[in-house]
Amino acid sequence: MKKPLLTLFLVLYGAFLFAQSFTMEQITSYPFPTELTSAASSNRIAWAMNEKGLRNIYVAEAPEFIPRKITSFSKDDGQEITGIQFTSDGNTLVFVRGGEHGSNWDYNVGINPSQERLMPKVEIWKVAFSGGKAELLTEGDEPIISQDNQTVAFIKNRQVWTVSLQDKSSGQLFEIKGSVGNLSWSPEGTQLLFSVNRSTHSLIGVYHIGNQSVQYLSPSFSRDSSPKWSPDGNYVVFVRRPGGKPEPMPILEQRHSPWEIWVADVKTGVGKRRWKAPETLRGSISTTHGGANLHWAGDNNLVYLSYEDGWPHLYAMHAETGPSRQLTKGDFMVEHVSLSKDKKFLVFSANHGPNKEDIDRRHIGKVDIQTAAMEIWTNVQDGIEAIPVVLPDQKFIAYFSASPQRPMLPTVRNTATNEVSVIAQNLLPVDFPIQLVTPKQVIFKSPDGLNIHAQVFEKEGGPDKKPAVLFVHGGPQRQMLLGWHYGDYYSNTYAINQYLAEQGFVVLSVNFRLGIGYGYEFHKPARTYWQGAEEYLDVKAAGEYLAALPQVDPKRIGIYGGSYGGYLTALALARDSELFAVGVDIHGVHELSSRLEMPDGYEKAPDFEKAQRTAYLSSPLAYLDTWKSPVLFIHGDDDRNVQVSQTTDLIRRFEEKKMPFEYLMIPDDSHHWMKYANLVKVNQATVDFLKKHLQP
Numbered sequence: 001m002k003k004p005l006l007t008l009f010l011v012l013y014g015a016f017l018f019a020q021s022f023t024m025e026q027i028t029s030y031p032f033p034t035e036l037t038s039a040a041s042s043n044r045i046a047w048a049m050n051e052k053g054l055r056n057i058y059v060a061e062a063p064e065f066i067p068r069k070i071t072s073f074s075k076d077d078g079q080e081i082t083g084i085q086f087t088s089d090g091n092t093l094v095f096v097r098g099g100e101h102g103s104n105w106d107y108n109v110g111i112n113p114s115q116e117r118l119m120p121k122v123e124i125w126k127v128a129f130s131g132g133k134a135e136l137l138t139e140g141d142e143p144i145i146s147q148d149n150q151t152v153a154f155i156k157n158r159q160v161w162t163v164s165l166q167d168k169s170s171g172q173l174f175e176i177k178g179s180v181g182n183l184s185w186s187p188e189g190t191q192l193l194f195s196v197n198r199s200t201h202s203l204i205g206v207y208h209i210g211n212q213s214v215q216y217l218s219p220s221f222s223r224d225s226s227p228k229w230s231p232d233g234n235y236v237v238f239v240r241r242p243g244g245k246p247e248p249m250p251i252l253e254q255r256h257s258p259w260e261i262w263v264a265d266v267k268t269g270v271g272k273r274r275w276k277a278p279e280t281l282r283g284s285i286s287t288t289h290g291g292a293n294l295h296w297a298g299d300n301n302l303v304y305l306s307y308e309d310g311w312p313h314l315y316a317m318h319a320e321t322g323p324s325r326q327l328t329k330g331d332f333m334v335e336h337v338s339l340s341k342d343k344k345f346l347v348f349s350a351n352h353g354p355n356k357e358d359i360d361r362r363h364i365g366k367v368d369i370q371t372a373a374m375e376i377w378t379n380v381q382d383g384i385e386a387i388p389v390v391l392p393d394q395k396f397i398a399y400f401s402a403s404p405q406r407p408m409l410p411t412v413r414n415t416a417t418n419e420v421s422v423i424a425q426n427l428l429p430v431d432f433p434i435q436l437v438t439p440k441q442v443i444f445k446s447p448d449g450l451n452i453h454a455q456v457f458e459k460e461g462g463p464d465k466k467p468a469v470l471f472v473h474g475g476p477q478r479q480m481l482l483g484w485h486y487g488d489y490y491s492n493t494y495a496i497n498q499y500l501a502e503q504g505f506v507v508l509s510v511n512f513r514l515g516i517g518y519g520y521e522f523h524k525p526a527r528t529y530w531q532g533a534e535e536y537l538d539v540k541a542a543g544e545y546l547a548a549l550p551q552v553d554p555k556r557i558g559i560y561g562g563s564y565g566g567y568l569t570a571l572a573l574a575r576d577s578e579l580f581a582v583g584v585d586i587h588g589v590h591e592l593s594s595r596l597e598m599p600d601g602y603e604k605a606p607d608f609e610k611a612q613r614t615a616y617l618s619s620p621l622a623y624l625d626t627w628k629s630p631v632l633f634i635h636g637d638d639d640r641n642v643q644v645s646q647t648t649d650l651i652r653r654f655e656e657k658k659m660p661f662e663y664l665m666i667p668d669d670s671h672h673w674m675k676y677a678n679l680v681k682v683n684q685a686t687v688d689f690l691k692k693h694l695q696p
């Protein structure tokens, strides 16, 4: 082909590639799986699938694992499915429909984003594995099925109730003061283990079905939690933390958060301390997924997760005596821990693998409790795998897998043959875009010397100078990855970032300090949030990283984020409008001082006044006079993670200062856009506002 013709072809092909296009709704339309569980006695799995707001239960079974939908909820009504579990014979599933279980408060209160005439309730349902009509059992939450498949114990109005799986008759099992949770039947089914929160302290109790009596295990003035039965049902292991309110300590100093592991004899009710965490900052109880991840494993081993060596790792010790043994080791985090059916090994997610970039991915790991022999499996070169469960035939491990192009889907690995089956790929909409960019790992230094990981999304080609958008995640204990995310909130923001890249933006997603996956000191740094907001250093450094890229127009850099990311978006626009030209603040936090309001006469911490000043200076409210960039505020008014008042009050100040802003109020929806139509509306408003001001 002659040179001019070749040049013309390449220019046209480049323009074609750059012009590839899909809508925000198309990239949002992926099905999202949650609540993966397996039966105890047959190689059956079940999960909840959210298909454009229609949430249903799917099942699959060895050896083919062909997906089958067994419920038929057909409205985008915001009613989530949680708590999926099989009866012990694997023939029936029980599940919860309704509520907002990702909330910080009122998680088991009905939610109504579709404005149904009557407020939807939180309800417990059953459905046959073989399919057929799902049946409502009762109003309630946190169900646990008895081993004889006859009875479901559950929580209603913070108390314990039961319902018959046969005739649906139900009643309150017993009544005690406080808020009850953590239900589990004893191995032989004659006792029900629970925890009860009484605000200043919490207790572990056992209800004896036979004589209808309540027994407390080692009652104290502490906060006891996470109870687990021994396999023989004679003992219970639990976590003990201090109760009550301490003497006011310096607010701006970090300190150890103590915790212990106790074992109680159910016959006598007497407990003994089995282990005390090292009294170091790293020895504090982990706040990563599952906390202590306490399990009673085989050979009378207790297993737990601790941050004590600087990374969230698994440990084991004999239930009665002897030292604890570290099972997983290395500069990586263990997350989403699950015990095998024979209680001899654990499976988990880990940001660890054969490639150095795996620190910004997840892969499935297995560790033998007796020998500590560990292996890490990876699917495909740049794949992401998370949230594993072991099937009864323990060669099958089920989990969720994704890639930079494909969203999360249920997957089963046969560990004997290493055959991997991705399930339900047919549920991806036919017009779901597959030509997505592969995010690139970048690492830059914060002004105080931290290595900050980030992902850059950029489509090849296009003009010499492109606009850019910085995405700031929430949590903040989160980690954005080099592919579709295992969490629904961040799977959605990954979709937004892909759309923005396709529209011609250079997108950077910054993993600022306070995030997980990079060790204890990165996850728990000093002087952050209302104690100094030093995590903002990483956000500003990310903006400056973008501005320094040769292909970025430094005058056209936007920022967006939700929740904690909304807080940092507001802080960026307030403090650095000359760097961030526009922003979208989604259910952000803006006022940080009220947590330090104390009535006169109350004991105050020695650094109380300094802490109050620090909290004010850490909040966007302190910098409204320098907030010049356009902003879009978005908040749902049934938000149960960040009070909607955080946005209504900031908007009131904007109005009184006659500062320009745009807003989108989503009535009756929460922090997680339970109604798909609202999710699409928020996504579209976000990208339209950024495009309007940055002109890609």
Ligand SMILES: CSCC[C@H](NC=O)C(=O)N[C@@H](C)C(=O)O
Binding pocket: 104, 474, 475, 476, 478, 489, 562, 563, 564, 565, 589, 641, 642, 671
């Ligand atoms: C500390 S402000 C609350 C932020 C909020 N955290 C939990 O509710 C948040 O960021 N929520 C989402 C986005 C998340 O947990 O990732």
